[in-house]
Amino acid sequence: MTATEVTPDEEAAHAALAASRSRVDPALRAAVDTLPEDMRHIAGYHFGWWDELGRPTESSAGKALRPALVLLSAEAAGGSAEAAVPAAVAVELVHNFSLLHDDVMDNDATRRHRPTAWRVFGVSAAILAGDALLGLASSVLVESGHPAALDGTRVLNTAVQELIHGQLTDMAFEQRDHVDISQYQRMAHDKTAALLGCACGLGALFGGARPEQIEHMRAFGENLGLAFQYVDDLLGIWGDSTVTGKPVHSDLDGRKKTLPVVAALCSGTPAGAQLADLYLGQRELSTADLRTVADLIDAAGGRAETHQRANDLLTEALNDLDKARPGAKAAELTALAHLTTRRQN
Template identity: 60%
Template structure:
C-alpha cells in the first residue's frame, strides 16, 4: 500500500494538473454548440442539468496528469503539454458518455448519468462532440508535435472503440476466453493511458526510446487499473465508486475476474455460468452469491495478482528513465491508481 503521506502527495499532484488543465478544458468546451456544451458541462460536473453552477466531481483527471508528468520527465514543459492533456481528458469523457449509454448505467460520479437526464441520442452526440474537440485541441495548439500527436491519439481511440465493441459482444456470448478478455481490456483502458504518456513525452521533446518506454509504462498501469476497476465493479463501496454495489454482476459483464472464474474449471465456474445464462434480472441474493462464486473460483485473487505484476513491469520501464521528481510522482500516481479500496 502507498503510505498516507505519499497519497497526500498524489492528491497534490492531481490538483496541480487540474489547475493547469481545467482553464484550457473549459475554454475548449465553451466552443461547442450550446446544445452540446450544456450536456458536456453537466457530465464534467461544472453545472447542473439546468446550467446552474455546482460543485460536483469532475473526476480525478488522471490521464492529463500522466501527460504533464511525462512531458516533465523527458525535460519538457508541462505547460506546453496542456493541449495534449486536454485532448486525452476529452477523449476519456467521450468514452464515458458512450459507456454509460451502452451499459445502461444510471449514475456516474455520484449523480445521474447524462443520458438518463438528456436522452440517449443527446448523450451520444455530446460524446461525439468531445471526441472531435479533442483532435481540434491538438491541432489548435500549433505545437510541432501536434500532427504526430493527432495520429497517436486517433490510433488509441481506434483501440478503445475495438475494446469497447468486444466488451459489448462478450455480454451476448456464453463463453469468453481469458486471453481475448485481456486483449479487450488492453484496448478499452490501457491504450488511452499509454497514449496519454506517449503524448506527454512527445510534446515534451522526448526521444523515441523515451516515448516508447513511457507508452508501455502507461499501458501496463492502465491494464492494472482495469483489473482493480473490475474488482471495484463487484466489491467496491458505492460511496467510493459512485456506482451501485455488484453493478458489473447486475449487468452480467464478463469482466476480468469474472472470466477467470468462468474459465477456472471449478464447480463454482459451472454455477456462475448458470447464473450468467439466466434471463431474469438477478436478485440481490443472487448477486451476493455470484460475487462469492467469483471469489471462491479464484477470480478476485488472480486479478489482484495481475495488477501487482503489471505494476512491477510498468515500474521496470520507468527505472530506465531519469530519476527526477516527475518519475517519483508518476510512481506514486501509479500506486494510487492500483491500490484503491475494494
C-alpha cells in the same frame, strides 16, 4: 495507521492530481466553451461544472488521472508542463467522449453520484455530446501550434480507434458464453490501457523525448492502464458504492464478463461451474442472486487472481518507467501508479 490516514506517497499522488487539475481545467473549460450552446450545456453537466439547469455545482469531475500523466510525462522528458496542456486537454476530452457513450451502452443510471447525462438529456443528445468532445480533441491538438501537434494527433487517433474496438469487443462478450483470459486482456488493453499509454506517450512526445523514451513511457502507461482496469473490475463487484458512485454489484447486474468473472468461469472449480449455471442463465438475477454470484467468483479464485494480475502489471509498469529515466518526476509518477492500482476494493 488508521483507514483515514494517508501515506506520503498518497499525499504526493493527490498533490500531483490537484496540480494537474489546476493547470488543465481552465484550458478544458475554454475548449468546451467553443462548442455550440446545447452541446456545451450537456458536456458541462457531464464534467460536473453545473446542474441540468446550468447552475454551478460542486460535483466531482473525477481525478483527471490521464491529464496528470500527460503533464508529468512531458516534464519527465525534460519539457514543460505548460507546453503539454493542449495534449492533456485532448486526452481528457477523448476520455469523456468514451464515458458519455459507455454510460449509454452500459445503461448506467449514475456516474459520480448523480444521474448520467443520457438519463437527464436523452440518449441521442448524450451520444452527440460525446461526438462533439471527440471532434474537439483533435482540434485542440491541431490548433495548439506545438511542433509535435501533427504526430500527436496521429497518436491520439490511433488510441481512439483502439478504444472503440475495445468497447465493441466488450459489448460482444455479453452475447457469448465463453471468453478466455487472453481475449479479455486484449479487450481491456484496447478499451482502457491504450488511452493511458497514449497519455504517457503523448506527454513524452510534447516534452521532446527521444523515440525510445516515448516508447518506454507508452509501455508504462499501457501496463498501468491494464492494472487500472483490473482494479476497476474488482470495484465493479466489491467496491463501496459511496466511493465508486455506482450501485453495488453493478457489473454483475449487467452480466458483464470482467476479469474476476472470466477467471472464475475458466477456473475449472466446482464454484466456477455453479457460477456458470447461474450467471450464464436466462432468468433475471435478484439481489440475493448477485450476492451469491459475487461469493462464487471469490470462491473460484477470480478475485484473488485479478488482484495478483493487477499487482504484476504494476511491477511491469514501474520497470518500464525506470527504463524511461524520468528524472525528478519519477517519484510523482510512481506515487500516481500506486494510487491508481490500490484503490479501495
